[in-house]
Amino acid sequence: MKENNLCLNSGCEALCCKNKYMFYQGKVEDSFPRAIQVSYESLSDCKQPGVFYTKFRDSFLVKIVDKCPNLGGDYGCNIQEVKPEACKNFKINSDDCKKERKPKKSRL
Numbered sequence: 001m002k003e004n005n006l007c008l009n010s011g012c013e014a015l016c017c018k019n020k021y022m023f024y025q026g027k028v029e030d031s032f033p034r035a036i037q038v039s040y041e042s043l044s045d046c047k048q049p050g051v052f053y054t055k056f057r058d059s060f061l062v063k064i065v066d067k068c069p070n071l072g073g074d075y076g077c078n079i080q081e082v083k084p085e086a087c088k089n090f091k092i093n094s095d096d097c098k099k100e101r102k103p104k105k106s107r108l
Contacts, residue, residue: 006092007075014075015100017068022086024060028053030082032062034069
């Protein structure tokens with residue numbers, strides 16, 4: 001079922017789904033089938049659009065460069081069933097949401 005997209009309704013362009021780092025529990029490929037595993041040391045060097053990840057303690061550190069591949073044309077998430085916890089916990093109009101919408105020089 002398609003989500004009611006409050007971001008789209010408010011005119012936001014899903015900035016929270018672009019150029020992100022997140023921690024991920026479980027198999028990264030469940031949410032990001034084309035993710036590329038890299039070493040921890042090289043994760044910050046990944047600049048081309050895509051999803052990159054590395055093992056970090058008991059989970060994974062995921063880096064999304066450019067827009068999330070699961071972001072639909074209407075700025076809705078196309079993977080509700082396997083949406084990462086970090087995304088599920090990101091609340092619309094929260095302080096974090098407001099920070100994302102402030103202009104930034106560089107995001108990564």
